[in-house]
Amino acid sequence: MTRKALYLAAAAITASALALPFWGFAMSAPQYPGETLQLQVGREGITGDVHEVETLQHYIGVRFPTELPELRWVTRGILGLAGLLLLAAFTAESRLGRVYRGACALVFVLLLGASAAVVQGRLYQVGHERNPNAPIRAIRDFTPPLVGPVKVGNFTVWSFPHVGAALLLAASGLALFGTRAPARRPTGHGRRLHARQNEAAA
Amino acid sequence: MKRHPLVVVVLTVAATLGAVQIFGCGASRSAKSLAAEKVYVPPGELDKYYGFLSGGQSGSVFVVGIPSGRLLREIPVFEPRAAYGYAMNDTDPRRQLLDATGGAWGDTHHPMLSEKNGVFDGRYLWINDLANGRLARIRLDYFETDRIIKIPNLQGAHGIAVVSPDTRYIVVNGEFEQPTDGLVTNPAPYTSVVAFVEPESMVVKFEVRVNGNIDIADTSKDGRYSFSTVYNLEQGKDMGSMIQYDRDAVAAIDIPLAEKLAGEGRGEVRNGVPILDPAQHAGLMTLIPVPKNPHGVNATPDGRYVIASGKLSPTVTIIDAKTLAIVAEPEVGLGPLHTTFDDRGNAFTSLFLDSQVVKWNIDRAVKGASDYIVDRINVHYNIGHLQAVGGDSMRPSGDYLLALNKLSKDQYLPVGPDLPENQEIIDISGEQMKMLASFPTPPEPHDATFISASVLQSIVKQVYTPTDDAVAVGKESVVRTGPHSVAVNMTLIRSAYTPDTFEVKEGDIVTMKITNVETIRDMIHGFALPDHNLNVALPPGDTKTVTFAAGKPGAYWFYCTNFCSALHLEMRGRMLVQPKDSTVTLTDWHAGENVKGQVVPGVPSTGARP
Numbered sequence: 001m002t003r004k005a006l007y008l009a010a011a012a013i014t015a016s017a018l019a020l021p022f023w024g025f026a027m028s029a030p031q032y033p034g035e036t037l038q039l040q041v042g043r044e045g046i047t048g049d050v051h052e053v054e055t056l057q058h059y060i061g062v063r064f065p066t067e068l069p070e071l072r073w074v075t076r077g078i079l080g081l082a083g084l085l086l087l088a089a090f091t092a093e094s095r096l097g098r099v100y101r102g103a104c105a106l107v108f109v110l111l112l113g114a115s116a117a118v119v120q121g122r123l124y125q126v127g128h129e130r131n132p133n134a135p136i137r138a139i140r141d142f143t144p145p146l147v148g149p150v151k152v153g154n155f156t157v158w159s160f161p162h163v164g165a166a167l168l169l170a171a172s173g174l175a176l177f178g179t180r181a182p183a184r185r186p187t188g189h190g191r192r193l194h195a196r197q198n199e200a201a202a
Numbered sequence: 203m204k205r206h207p208l209v210v211v212v213l214t215v216a217a218t219l220g221a222v223q224i225f226g227c228g229a230s231r232s233a234k235s236l237a238a239e240k241v242y243v244p245p246g247e248l249d250k251y252y253g254f255l256s257g258g259q260s261g262s263v264f265v266v267g268i269p270s271g272r273l274l275r276e277i278p279v280f281e282p283r284a285a286y287g288y289a290m291n292d293t294d295p296r297r298q299l300l301d302a303t304g305g306a307w308g309d310t311h312h313p314m315l316s317e318k319n320g321v322f323d324g325r326y327l328w329i330n331d332l333a334n335g336r337l338a339r340i341r342l343d344y345f346e347t348d349r350i351i352k353i354p355n356l357q358g359a360h361g362i363a364v365v366s367p368d369t370r371y372i373v374v375n376g377e378f379e380q381p382t383d384g385l386v387t388n389p390a391p392y393t394s395v396v397a398f399v400e401p402e403s404m405v406v407k408f409e410v411r412v413n414g415n416i417d418i419a420d421t422s423k424d425g426r427y428s429f430s431t432v433y434n435l436e437q438g439k440d441m442g443s444m445i446q447y448d449r450d451a452v453a454a455i456d457i458p459l460a461e462k463l464a465g466e467g468r469g470e471v472r473n474g475v476p477i478l479d480p481a482q483h484a485g486l487m488t489l490i491p492v493p494k495n496p497h498g499v500n501a502t503p504d505g506r507y508v509i510a511s512g513k514l515s516p517t518v519t520i521i522d523a524k525t526l527a528i529v530a531e532p533e534v535g536l537g538p539l540h541t542t543f544d545d546r547g548n549a550f551t552s553l554f555l556d557s558q559v560v561k562w563n564i565d566r567a568v569k570g571a572s573d574y575i576v577d578r579i580n581v582h583y584n585i586g587h588l589q590a591v592g593g594d595s596m597r598p599s600g601d602y603l604l605a606l607n608k609l610s611k612d613q614y615l616p617v618g619p620d621l622p623e624n625q626e627i628i629d630i631s632g633e634q635m636k637m638l639a640s641f642p643t644p645p646e647p648h649d650a651t652f653i654s655a656s657v658l659q660s661i662v663k664q665v666y667t668p669t670d671d672a673v674a675v676g677k678e679s680v681v682r683t684g685p686h687s688v689a690v691n692m693t694l695i696r697s698a699y700t701p702d703t704f705e706v707k708e709g710d711i712v713t714m715k716i717t718n719v720e721t722i723r724d725m726i727h728g729f730a731l732p733d734h735n736l737n738v739a740l741p742p743g744d745t746k747t748v749t750f751a752a753g754k755p756g757a758y759w760f761y762c763t764n765f766c767s768a769l770h771l772e773m774r775g776r777m778l779v780q781p782k783d784s785t786v787t788l789t790d791w792h793a794g795e796n797v798k799g800q801v802v803p804g805v806p807s808t809g810a811r812p
Contacts, residue, residue, distance in 0.1 A: 032722075051721050052721060052722050055695055055696050055720070056696075059767070059769070136768060
């Protein structure tokens with residue numbers, strides 16, 4: 001795969017992540033047999049079993065975030081990244097090109113890191129900024145991890161990166177790889193030559 | 203050493219008893235374990251079949267799981283049920299329908315499932331009300347009574363049957379004969395009718411007159427004939443004169459011919475229904491002579507025969523379902539009432555007097571062989587109907603048979619003079635029948651039918667789709683609609699009523715439209731209002747409307763009757779009734795301007811947006 005194709009793919013994958021949920025939550029409890037409650041966070045906000053989760057949350061004083069302004073800059077950031085990666089496909093084998101490609105990878109990793117930090121902040125907020133007059137007093141403050149389970153009362157809540165985040169991770173991998181990828185793959189002649197040299201060495 | 207004879211006798215008896223104790227008891231325990239395994243469904247696992255048992259004088263349908271015999275629910279049909287909020291209130295449309303068609307009780311006998319290609323498709327279940335001449339239809343997606351009709355020109359709607367193989371009509375037999383012109387001064391013999399009801403519209407399309415009491419019904423598997431046992435061809439009006447003749451009949455009605463005659467306007471129209479008289483139309487009805495006062499009539503799954511059970515005669519009459527000729531009349535035992543079938547050419551007939559189920563081979567009986575009786579098993583006691591799974595369809599499963607016994611006597615812990623009814627589950631998968639288990643029910647299942655869980659499970663819905671007139675969250679209101687009338691639009695969700703308080707004046711006619719805005723299964727809420735004869739049960743997504751007159755001045759706490767959440771006990775609210783002459787001005791209220799100026803807990807916001 002040439003570097004050009006690699007960056008075009010990375011740009012396309014990055015942009016397509018916008019159409020898919022970034023983060024997911026799966027909630028299970030004994031009285032929901034075989035019917036895990038699901039929430040997804042995507043560009044358009046929170047979707048899934050919103051009605052049911054909102055019905056349940058007031059018992060333990062959890063406030064469902066009604067505003068997620070960070071989704072706006074995440075959207076812009078992803079679009080910007082897709083643009084940067086697209087440009088990277090047409091960079092030359094020069095020092096400037098290498099620096100640009102390195103910067104792309106760095107920005108990507110920084111964006112992923114910042115997003116993860118924001119998600120973790122929100123998760124902390126959900127588990128800590130609770131209504132002190134909640135009917136059920138037995139629940140202590142909690143912090144769902146970025147990835148993994150947390151026990152909240154009778155519920156086990158799993159948080160996990162959803163398809164969108166997985167695509168972004170994959171695209172960031174491509175962007176990192178792109179900093180080292182050759183401009184084009186060896187020709188047939190080159191490959192044969194290479195093979196002969198290897199034989200000789202053996 | 204010489205032993206005393208008495209010592210020898212005592213030792214022998216003791217040894218024998220000991221052996222019986224050890225071996226006898228061991229054997230019976232192992233037989234019990236084997237039987238238990240056949241009907242044991244562990245907690246969390248599901249039964250193989252749904253069983254629908256008529257509720258008899260409970261006016262309902264009982265739903266049980268087979269083989270476990272676990273009671274899954276009662277479907278109220280002809281009688282109000284507070285627990286399901288069914289037809290409770292005078293203004294409930296279902297209560298009004300009951301009152302308009304014959305009253306708030308019924309006597310249900312024969313549950314009949316809709317058929318497609320001769321097998322049950324799980325769409326509808328029909329059930330009769332013998333007492334008030336009614337037919338009801340239950341939708342099996344929601345397990346609820348859907349339609350109830352009064353059958354004109356008929357009293358005592360007894361036997362019913364679905365016309366095979368595709369549910370063209372529901373046949374309803376009129377058991378209690380009536381003066382033909384409806385005038386009790388008319389000395390002429392009474393007659394009755396068989397009614398043919400269109401399954402979707404529930405309209406009675408035509409009726410066929412029969413001189414006698416029309417009892418149990420079935421149809422040929424090709425849909426050509428309906429078969430009804432008819433007793434009292436004598437047309438007597440007391441028991442003595444009903445049992446004079448040596449033979450009564452199975453009446454075979456040619457359905458396509460009846461349909462054609464009715465279509466040509468050949469019937470005498472009474473109460474909007476054309477009545478066809480077989481005396482005027484050759485071939486419309488064939489009376490097949492069978493021993494007097496027969497009872498059950500059942501078509502074999504392969505469609506070849508129809509079998510009439512003798513009741514007072516120890517025989518069953520095997521009739522060719524195409525030629526209508528009697529091909530055999532074998533003896534089976536005392537008091538044969540009903541017959542059902544397995545998938546291997548065997549028939550099972552209930553013997554009321556013998557308290558037995560007799561298994562017999564149809565082909566051998568038709569050929570006149572002497573060894574047609576295969577097996578007998580005792581049941582407890584006085585069996586009426588019996589039904590093998592699928593025995594009333596074209597695809598019997600040949601595994602379980604339910605014996606519906608009329609008396610239970612010593613079978614359960616004594617509970618006063620009114621004893622439970624006894625249903626027994628019998629294994630018919632082998633050559634010999636095996637008693638597996640029994641379960642009691644309230645009074646009084648007559649007949650049963652079964653459908654495979656795999657067919658029905660996928661059809662059943664557990665949440666209602668809100669109707670257009672449902673009360674939406676944020677649209678709740680309390681509005682005075684006249685000087686003495688108030689309309690309340692309410693929603694409920696864990697764990698609050700919105701509005702949670704409303705005010706009316708004594709004697710106001712209050713119309714409440716209530717919507718349960720839950721969206722998950724099994725989150726049913728109730729609305730019970732003390733001292734107003736009112737309980738409404740609302741499954742998720744359901745909307746119900748009730749009207750009542752506000753009682754004496756005071757605070758009435760309405761509360762949730764269906765346990766729902768950790769705040770179930772707190773899920774209540776008040777109807778404040780002002781005295782009639784109160785000078786307090788009651789203002790209208792709309793959601794968003796709460797009565798007490800606080801946010802009602804539990805009302806969901808919209809989903810988060812960026």
